[in-house]
Amino acid sequence: MSSHYEKPSKEITPSKIKSALLSLLREKDIRHITSTEIAEQASVSRGALYNYYEDKFDILEEIVEEQKEGLRKAIYDSLKDLDYINLKKINLQVLPALSYVADHVPFFRNMLNRSNIPYINFHSFFIEVFNTEVMLTPEKTDLSDTSKDMYVHYRTLYTYAIILYWFKEGMKSSPELISQQYWELVSQKRYYWIFGSSIKPKNKEVRIDRRVIRTRQALQVAMIDLIMEQEDYSKLTISDITRRSDIRRATFYDHYSSIEDLFKATIHKTCSDIIGILTLDTKPETYTIAQAEDVLIQLFSYLSEHRSIIHFINGKYGVPDSIPEILNVLSDFYLSQQIDIHAGKDMYAYYVSGLIVGLILYRLQEGKNHSPHYLAKEFIQFLDLKKYKVHMF
Secondary structure (H helix, E strand, O other): OOOOOOOOHHHOOHHHHHHHHHHHOOOOOHHHOOHHHHHHHHOOOHHHHHHHOOOHHHHHHHHHHHHHHHHHHHHHHHHOOOOEEEOOOOOOOOOHHHHHHHHOHHHHHHHHOOOOOOOOOHHHHHHHHHOOOEEEEEOOOOOOHHHHHHHHHHHHHHHHHHHHHHHHOOOOOOHHHHHHHHHHHHHHOOHHHHOEEOOOOOOOOOOOOHHHHHHHHHHHHHHHHHHHHHOOHHHOOHHHHHHHHOOOHHHHHHHOOOHHHHHHHHHHHHHHHHHHHHEEOOOHHHOOHHHHHHHHHHHHHHHHHOOOHHHHOOOHHHOOOOHHHHHHHHHHHHHOOOOOOOOOHHHHHHHHHHHHHHHHHHHHOHHHHOOHHHHHHHHHOOOOOOEEEEEEO
């Protein structure tokens, strides 16, 4: 063994090994990192590494828990001396979560990449962070347990959307600048932002034959049914799908190049349905709270009555990630709206899209036992707030 690895045992610490893995994650995801590489990066032997960890995934799991605790503490420390968050007069220089992410970019880039295996479930990660220590609630409203759970999902997803927006714009802006955009955005926010007007297609719309529509729908339904039955997306085959839908294999390839192509098309179909519900015949700003509640009831009812790909949005059964694609489709809808947002339409589009996905996740998880009417009334109160109470636990 080279003397490069011979270090006094007192210097061989788990922190060196974790730092080495995080450093390697800057270049590639964990599937392509070996234990030997981690040991070399940490200047320890493989034997020393295995004294502390079973494998590289064990190291990653410990990193996740430490990052979770670190983010929780950062948020707690930033809010512990505040009684209120007033969105009209911001008393925070930088969004606490964004500031923490800026100091731990390799970890969060890896976490947000849901093609990595094993995937770090960002939703569970942020839910655990936001569901403890600190709770923000409307200033003059005593929230029910349902509203508190709903708000945690809402806060989780818009936080994710803002981080994703920052990463996608190449981190060109500082955390402070992104935070100021965010504060300005939420100080303007209105409940009708989640709705939009219909958008005329840029190109002349091509009418699709009804037989084509029926074929595609049959293939999409067959895929969803098979995923629910087999409980393992990786075992799904084109033959399974064509047999279930009673459609020839050659016909499948007339419409889709692969199962992944079919999966993406199914996401777009679901997003189209959701956008259809949120599209109004009149200007959104003319809608009353009662009318907005009616639209939300339609959305919640749709989620209950239609078996769609979004029911696997939490990665159940090994289904590929759909959230980034959903955010892309929804954000395109909001970017196309004729609305003047001083903070920037990109930020607005990601924020509102994240809000909608958070709402969907809540409905499919904790909120599945509540009626659409009840959830609509509970949720609408979050959409036009300017001041929050800060609760520390």
